[in-house]
Structure formats: structure tokens, C-alpha cells
Amino acid sequence: MSEIQRPGALYQQVAAAIREAILSGEFAPDSLLPSEAQLMTRYGVSRPTVRNAIAALRAEGLIDVRHGKGSFVRSSGQPTLTLERSISHTREGKFVMPTGDIWQEAEEPHTYRTRTTKSTGRLLQLGAEEALFGCDRLLIDPSTGTRAMHRTLIPFEVAEAVPLLGEEPCKPAAAVDWVLTQAGHALSWTETVRAHMPLPDERAALQLPDATPVLHVARVAHNAGDRPLFLEELRFGADRAELAYRITADKQPTRRTRA
Amino acid sequence: MSEIQRPGALYQQVAAAIREAILSGEFAPDSLLPSEAQLMTRYGVSRPTVRNAIAALRAEGLIDVRHGKGSFVRSSGQPTLTLERSISHTREGKFVMPTGDIWQEAEEPHTYRTRTTKSTGRLLQLGAEEALFGCDRLLIDPSTGTRAMHRTLIPFEVAEAVPLLGEEPCKPAAAVDWVLTQAGHALSWTETVRAHMPLPDERAALQLPDATPVLHVARVAHNAGDRPLFLEELRFGADRAELAYRITADKQPTRRTRA
DNA sequence: TGACGTCACTTGTCCTTATGAGTGATGACT
DNA sequence: AGTCATCACTCATAAGGACAAGTGACGTCA
DSSP, X not given: OOOOOSSSSHHHHHHHHHHHHHXXXXXOTTOBOOOHHHXXXXXXXXXXXXXXXXXXXXXXXXXXXXXXXEEEEOOOOOOSEEEEOSOOEEETTEEEOTTTTSOEESSOOEEEEEEOOHHHHHHTTOOTXXXXXXXXXXXXXXXXXXXXXXXXXXXXXXHHTSTTSSSSSOOHHHHHHHHHHOTTSOOEEEEEEEEEOOOHHHHHHHTOOTTOOEEEEEEEEEOTTOOEEEEEEEEEETTTEEEEEEEEOOSSOOOOSOO | OOOOOSSSSHHHHHHHHHHHHHHTTSSOTTOBOOOHHHHHHHHXXXXXXXXXXXXXXXXXXXXXXXXXXXXXXXOOOOXXXXXXXXXXXXXXXXXXXXXXXXXXXXXXXXXXEEEOOHHHHHHTTOOTTOEEEEEEEEEEETTTTEEEEEEEEEXXXXXXXXXXXXXXXXXXXXXXXXXXXXXXXXXXXXXXXXXXXXXXHHHHHHTOOTTOOEEEEEEEEEOTTOOEEEEEEEEEETTTEEEEEEEEOOSSOOOOSOO
């Protein structure tokens, strides 16, 4: 029976005590925490209070709870997968993304037509309700089991200048490839990185544990006049993968985003 | 009284109903949700069930609950601050980060000596328990109120070659500046981006709302021989800011990370 | 030996009841 | 008019009880 008194609510004191024990290494990663009943007697509180404390630690991503088994200290291991987002080398005049080919499709791609939202419209420098081709894919890296959601959005205007896109089912990926290999289109893009908590559909598709944020990268490719060509989005669990960028000063002013 | 039946637990059905109402726009952003008592009669469930549903939505970051006032739909607005992480231009032969000067110090910097951990050692290509200078700062962007935690780590070996570092209190920021302006050190670095849920100290320092992930950027600067010079870490609430990278193909193979 | 039922353990769900505490409006008192 | 006590509303915390459901080990039975 550890007497606790400090900060505020009872359950927060219990949570703080357990958290401290975890961070200090008293409870090793992957080890089993005391059961709810044991924690009740240990701290002299009721079951709702214990469960409240556990819920708090769960929301912090410190522990995993498995029905019928108990609570386990989450192994806070670093992400196993590093996604190199810089252009690393050229091959026969074609630029290659280092990790562009690790992914396999876990499902059939889903292609559709849609319109710009506030957020996608801003990235593509288009107004609201502009027509777009869309393609959603669920990707998986077989070596690590990491899953990712991929989306390609191409404005109608751009798509008209590109072969393969008129066909059904349209294949935006092939079109993107075509754009990248064309001389008329300078190879330059902007990536925007965000993080947010997953909605239930993302949780399910990415098979995310509790309290795991989603990393979200939006890539906008530009042509020589710095006009947006298309948008590629990738989202994945922040517990599985990280992003890496190589940045070099080139002694020349970088092209401005807005002319 | 909406009858609900579908998926699993009662509270999940309630949570799903409310979530749907939010996502469909029935409950507008910043609007007040029905009170717990109203939800109890609306769905014919007890208070713990309602609270359980609300806790789930809170963990998803969909709502904010304010004691004594009620539950509000969180305005899922995009981050207001975009941190440009590319080198945008040169000025009198000195490279400048576009947003390098938006920050103000919210507290006195804290400088100290420490040793490499598993994660920092890997980034700096050092073994375990190597000696480092460290400097932690709490930054704030006055125009948006965004807060960020900044950390600089410099190996002793590197620091010995740099003036200003021997002094007390040492000023790693000035030292980093010195390194960047030296000809002997090529201007090139690698940034690694991750996201995780905040620990209580991060929650407090960054003043984060519920269910808000932390974005974490680690920048490692290299010298001409691709040896790591120092490490800079920046972390901030993913609700306030996003990262932006400008990527350009330079027709030359990029330097490899490992020789 | 193998299959299966049971049991003891775990967490999950749901209810009832009670009290504390923050917020804002109302209204009385000065 | 202005100040402040009160009250009705909100969510927060805590306890207790009951039953459902997942898990694994043990023991029985064919």
C-alpha cells in the first residue's frame, strides 16, 4: 500500500505513480502490470478509479491493455521503417525515390472523381469545387508489415494533357509516372507534413494501436512555372515509420512558392 | 430518442452516433453538444455510458470538454503555422532558414552536459555514453502563440573545435551559427520527422489540448565528409504547426548517408 | 493420447448513487 | 448603479455492485 497524496484527483495520483514506475524502468517494456484487483488493494481505491488511471496511461500511449490478459508496458521502440523522401539518384535519366518501390498494394486501388476541398484546393492552388481525378490505395511494406494509405489527386485540367488518364479504370499512378518523366515538367515539389489522431476508418485500415498518431505527408509537384500539377498524400502510423529529408544548400536562391 | 443497435458496446454505439453527427456537419465546429443529462435521455443510457462515449470522442480529438460548460466540437482547423525547413536563400554568403527567426524565447535556456542515448547516439553516429553539450529552450511564436521545445546537442569532440563553447554559460546556438558559417563545413543536413503522444511534461510545456500529437523533427548537420556535427531537435503540437520541405532534383547523385 | 469442459483469472460493459467543483445568470442588497 | 451571494446548470470524481467476455491451465472423459 503506497500512500499517495500529491497533485489532484485520486486517479491522477495513481496514474502518476504507475507512470513514474514505468519511466523509471521499474516496470520494464513488454512486462505485465499488476491487475486491476491488485492495483485496487495496492493503492486502496475502487475499481473505477483504477480503470480511470489506466485509461489515462492508455491515452498517453504508455501501456497496452489486452482483454483477458492484463496491461502491458508498451515497448516505446523507434519506428522500424524510415521513408527517405529526397530524390537520391538518377537512373537512365529517370529520377527515383529511394523507398518508392518498397510498397505493395494490399487492396485493389479505388479510383473515382471528386472535387477540391478547402484543404486540397489550397495545396493545388485551385478554387473550391474544382473537378479532380482521385485514386486511393492501401499499401503495405511486406518486410515490416507497415501499412499506409496513399491518395493521388489530379486536376482535370492537368489530366487532359496526360495519356492513360482518359481510360477506365484510370491509373493516376501511371499518369504521375508519365508526368515525372516528361521534360516539360521540372522535377520539383513541396511536401507538407502533419500529424493527427486517426478517425476510426484510418485506425482500422492502418491497424493502429491505441493512442497512435497518424503521420500525413502531402506532396505537390510543380511544373517549371511553379504551377501545381498533382497532389499525392501518404498516411501511416507514427509508431511504424518516420520520414527523412536530405537538405543541401545549392548556392542559388530556391524558387519561391508564389511568383 | 434515437434507437441504436449496430456494432458492439452501447457506449460505442452512442459514440458512433455522435461522431457521425459531427462529421456530417449536424453539429457544427465550435458548437455545443447536448449535455450528459440530455444524452442520457436521448439514447436511454446511464451516465457512465454517456461519459464513456464522450471519452472515446475526446481521445479521437473530435471534441473538447470544458468543466462547467459542456462539450464542444473541436474546430478541426488546419495548423496556422507552416515551418519551412528548406534553405530558401543566401544573404551575404550566409544561409538562412526562412522561419528561423520567428521564435522568441519563452524561458531562460537551460544548458547542461549529458551523454548519448540509444536514439541520439544513432543519429550522431556515436557510441553509447558519449559526452555531449546540451541546451534546451522553450520557444514561442508571438504572432500565433505557438510553442515549441528546442534542443541542441553537440558532441564534445566537435565543441572543442568551436569557440564560444568553452565559456560558461555555453551558448550552443551561437556555436551552431558559427559552424554553419564556416567554410570547412559543407551546409547539408538530414531531418527525421516523427510523431508521438506527449508525456505530461510536454503537454504542460507546449500547452497541448487533449489527444494532440507532438511533431518531432531531428536535424543532423554534416561536415564535408558526411560526419555528423551536431543535433537539433524541435517539437511542437501538431494542432498548431506543420512542416514544409521544398525538394528539387539537382541532376547529380545526392551524397549517400553512409560512405 | 487427445479432445473438450470447466474454472479461475483477467478486462469489458453497464448500472446506481453520491458528492465536489467550475460557470454564468439572476436577483437581492448596498 | 454596482457588488456580491445564491442557484441552477454543467462536468469531475469516487464508490459499489453485477454480469459479460476473453484467456489459459487444469482435469476429466472418451
